[in-house]
Amino acid sequence: MGAAYAKVCEIVAMKLSGHDLACIRGGxxxxxxxxxxxxxxxxxxxxxxxGAGKSSLLRMIAGLIHPADGSIALEGGxxxxxxxxxxxxxxxxxxxxPALTVTENLAFWARFLNGTSxxxxxxxxxxxxxxxxxxxxxxxxAGYLSAGQRRRLSLARVLAVPRSIWLLDEPTTALDAxxxxxxxxVMQDHLSSGGLVVAATHGPLGLAEAQHLRxxxxxxxxxxxxxxxxxxxxxxxx
Amino acid sequence: xxxxxxxxARDARISIRIGGGAIMGVLFFLTVVTLVPFxxxxxxxxxxxxxxxxxxxGALLSSLLALDRLFANDHEDGSLDLILMARPPLELVxxxxxxxxxxxxxxxxxxxxxxxxxxxxxxxxxxxATGLTLLIGTPALTFIGVVGAALATALRRGGLLLPxxxxxxxxxxxxFGVAATNxxxxxxxxxxxxxxxxxxxxxxxxxxxxxxAAATLRYGME
Numbered sequence: 073m074g075a076a077y078a079k080v081c082e083i084v085a086m087k088l089s090g091h092d093l094a095c096i097r098g099g100x101x102x103x104x105x106x107x108x109x110x111x112x113x114x115x116x117x118x119x120x121x122x123g124a125g126k127s128s129l130l131r132m133i134a135g136l137i138h139p140a141d142g143s144i145a146l147e148g149g150x151x152x153x154x155x156x157x158x159x160x161x162x163x164x165x166x167x168x169x170p171a172l173t174v175t176e177n178l179a180f181w182a183r184f185l186n187g188t189s190x191x192x193x194x195x196x197x198x199x200x201x202x203x204x205x206x207x208x209x210x211x212x213x214a215g216y217l218s219a220g221q222r223r224r225l226s227l228a229r230v231l232a233v234p235r236s237i238w239l240l241d242e243p244t245t246a247l248d249a250x251x252x253x254x255x256x257x258v259m260q261d262h263l264s265s266g267g268l269v270v271a272a273t274h275g276p277l278g279l280a281e282a283q284h285l286r287x288x289x290x291x292x293x294x295x296x297x298x299x300x301x302x303x304x305x306x307x308x309x310x
Numbered sequence: 311x312x313x314x315x316x317x318x319a320r321d322a323r324i325s326i327r328i329g330g331g332a333i334m335g336v337l338f339f340l341t342v343v344t345l346v347p348f349x350x351x352x353x354x355x356x357x358x359x360x361x362x363x364x365x366x367x368g369a370l371l372s373s374l375l376a377l378d379r380l381f382a383n384d385h386e387d388g389s390l391d392l393i394l395m396a397r398p399p400l401e402l403v404x405x406x407x408x409x410x411x412x413x414x415x416x417x418x419x420x421x422x423x424x425x426x427x428x429x430x431x432x433x434x435x436x437x438x439a440t441g442l443t444l445l446i447g448t449p450a451l452t453f454i455g456v457v458g459a460a461l462a463t464a465l466r467r468g469g470l471l472l473p474x475x476x477x478x479x480x481x482x483x484x485x486f487g488v489a490a491t492n493x494x495x496x497x498x499x500x501x502x503x504x505x506x507x508x509x510x511x512x513x514x515x516x517x518x519x520x521x522x523a524a525a526t527l528r529y530g531m532e
Contacts, residue, residue: 134395137532156395165388171327172320183316185396 085148086112086236088133088155088268094141095128102128104141108285112148112236115259115269115279120287126272127164129287130239133270134161149236159237160185160230164245166222170215174206174225177214181229200232203258205251219246231258238262240271252278313398314406321410325376332414335372336422342368343426354431361430362440362491366484368426369419369444370451370477376415377455378472380407381463381527390463394531400524408456408520416448432495439494439501443508447487450512453519454479460523464530483511 087109094104102125110116118126131137133144135156146155168177179197201207204224209217217225223246230238238259244252256278259269263279271277325332346364350356357364384390393403423444424437432440458476462468490504 131391134391136391136394153397157397159395161391161395163388163391165386165391167384167387167389167392169320169324169383169387169389171324176320176323180316180320181392184313184320185392186312 086266086268087147088144088237088270089147090129090133090142090144092142093129093132093139093144095125095132095137096140097128097137101140103287106142106285106287108283110268110270110283112266112268113263115263115271115277115282117277117279117282117284118270118272118287119274119284124287126287127241130161130241130270130272131163133237134159134239136161146237155237158235159239160233160235161239161241162226162230162243163241166226168214168217168222168225170213173211173213174201174217175210177225178228178232182232185229185233185235196232200228203231204228204254220248220251223247224251227255227258236267238267238269238271240269242273243271244273244275244277313396314402317393317398317403318406318410321407322414325411325414332376332418335375335415336418338375339368339372339419339422340426342371343429347429358431358433358436359496361427361432362436362443362495363488364430365423365427365440366444366447366488366491369423369448370480370484371473372419373416373448373451374455374473374476377411377452377459377476378462378468380411380456380459382459382468385463385531390527390531394527400527401520404456404460404520404523404527405516408452411456412449412452416452420444420448436491436495439491443487443490443505446505446508446512447483450483450508450515451480453512453515454483456519456523457526460526460530464526483508483515486511 089107089109091107092104093106095102102123106125106129108116118129120126128137132139133155135154144155146158149155149158167181169180172180175197178200182197182200198207198210201210204227206221206224206228209221214222214225223243227243243255247255259271259277259279263269269279343364346360347357350360381390384393394400396403420441423441427437427440455472455476458472458479461475462472465471486504486508489499490501490508493499493501493504
């Protein structure tokens with residue numbers, strides 16, 4: 073009980089912030105001068121037109137691309153681990169192997185991300201599949217799943233392994249109305265238990281309280297790895 | 311360790327199932343080896359003399375066959391992003407993937423080599439020598455190959471880029487592998503000297519390969 077309490081305290085103090093971030097992809101400046109701050113229990117929703125850099129910002133937080141300028145900081149997390157190591161990243165692609173069954177796919181990610189043996193329990197994986205409504209398809213090779221089912225299996229990974237930061241890139245893509253509602257509920261639960269969500273989306277996620285960060289298209293066009301100049305259109309609304 | 315053993319089990323399972331590279335490698339090995347007698351003619355003495363070299367070249371080409379998918383599959387379905395973000399060090403992840411790849415594609419080549427050696431009229435001691443040198447040498451081919459596989463994935467190029475990059479680097483392994491085998495078969499040279507160098511090449515590539523591949527993936531995947 074004491075350990076669980078300490079864990080909650082640690083999460084509550086968590087704060088993820090980015091300061092004056094710039095991103096250059098393929099010689100083109102995608103965005104610059106982007107700052108944000110999300111505290112535990114808060115959600116940050118990234119919006120903006122295609123190519124505005126929503127996915128790039130998420131990948132930057134995950135540590136998959138380095139910022140051309142600026143920095144990302146996490147307060148109150150595990151100082152031994154990077155932000156990416158404490159985050160769940162759900163990208164455009166569903167990291168599933170068609171040759172493996174639904175159960176094997178989830179069990180692999182649960183073991184690989186968790187790194188402990190408690191996930192070896194078959195009932196644990198079964199509960200994880202039930203949570204996303206895929207328990208009936210447990211033995212089906214993942215290659216036969218529909219796009220929405222694949223997405224749900226990806227989200228099962230997020231639910232199976234506790235991590236305090238969720239980075240979700242268009243999480244509602246291909247999901248039906250019932251699954252979208254289920255996703256909204258689990259995100260809300262995650263937030264109320266002191267978690268933190270950063271999501272890029274075009275549609276509404278339905279979260280009760282969320283900060284919005286709107287990314288605009290950089291107007292300067294091609295730039296040869298030179299950083300600086302005027303920031304692009306960017307406004308933060310509460 | 312749980313994370314790495316889970317990765318090993320997954321990679322091994324995928325390559326054993328339908329669509330994996332394990333059986334294809336052996337079939338390709340069989341095809342290459344059976345083609346040679348058609349090209350050089352049914353001269354049994356000649357085949358016996360060049361047999362070990364043919365087996366080595368066949369194994370070298372076959373071991374490259376499935377290698378370009380080593381990271382490309384994980385890249386295409388987004389698994390590589392999660393692997394790069396994950397807590398286990400990337401170098402150890404690559405060692406794990408390379409071992410799973412060798413067990414499922416390299417080891418079957420070693421096991422198949424004595425059977426294919428019979429097609430080439432090899433003596434029992436030549437079969438044993440070829441098997442032993444392949445057992446020691448094929449891990450080196452895998453560990454050199456992971457660098458090429460990482461580069462091909464980072465450059466988003468598949469196909470011929472990998473063999474073009476990797477084959478020249480495998481020349482020392484080929485030279486000492488065949489030299490050791492020939493010393494055992496024909497005599498005239500020492501068996502242990504080239505074999506020791508072959509062991510050294512395997513150990514060296516086992517250290518350098520994962521670090522080079524990890525560096526390639528880290529800087530190439532952005």
